[in-house]
Amino acid sequence: MNTVRIIGGHFRRRLLKFPDSEGLRPTPDRVRETLFNWLGQELDGQHCLDLFAGSGALGFEAASRGAARVVMVEKTPRVLAALQENHALLQKPPAVEIVRGDALQYLASTKAKFDLIFLDPPYQSGWIDRLESALPAVLNEDAAIYVEAEHEIASLGDWRTIRQGKAGEVHFHLLRRPA
Numbered sequence: 001m002n003t004v005r006i007i008g009g010h011f012r013r014r015l016l017k018f019p020d021s022e023g024l025r026p027t028p029d030r031v032r033e034t035l036f037n038w039l040g041q042e043l044d045g046q047h048c049l050d051l052f053a054g055s056g057a058l059g060f061e062a063a064s065r066g067a068a069r070v071v072m073v074e075k076t077p078r079v080l081a082a083l084q085e086n087h088a089l090l091q092k093p094p095a096v097e098i099v100r101g102d103a104l105q106y107l108a109s110t111k112a113k114f115d116l117i118f119l120d121p122p123y124q125s126g127w128i129d130r131l132e133s134a135l136p137a138v139l140n141e142d143a144a145i146y147v148e149a150e151h152e153i154a155s156l157g158d159w160r161t162i163r164q165g166k167a168g169e170v171h172f173h174l175l176r177r178p179a
Helices: 029-039 057-064 077-089 103-109 127-131
Strands: 002-005 015-018 047-050 069-074 096-100 114-119 139-149 159-167 170-176
Touching: 015 077, 029 057, 029 139, 029 159, 029 170, 047 057, 057 069, 057 096, 057 114, 069 077, 077 096, 103 127, 114 127
Parallel strands: 047 069, 047 114, 069 096, 114 139
Antiparallel strands: 002 015, 139 170, 159 170
């Protein structure tokens, strides 16, 4: 098993375990630190969606920092099992909901609205283009979208990149709707 560390908040320094799985690349500590500097260290009361949860680093980090609700969507059985084990390790924080499913099916079926969506889909598979039209239905007006991709992203629908960085081969972006 591989591990990733929660870097801030209530669960700070806790290690999450995750299996090897094709396309699974946990967001590195330094990138998560940058992201939460951009967002503000606390996510008190926010509703977050981690659409390709993978290791759970982003979703559990959001829960650790006070998010009111974090929905983590994952379809790979071994990876899903590890998410559930990590949830139990953290004493099952009630803000966290783990859903087995496909990203597009989840977006099509949920009535929930989110303040922040984490998108870190498998690379080279066209996920970001396929998700773009489904995202507005689940986003609040002032919601933010965090995206990791193999290339730069200027926008997703009405959301524009306001901050971006690069770590190795990973481009990471924070998008918001213009005021």
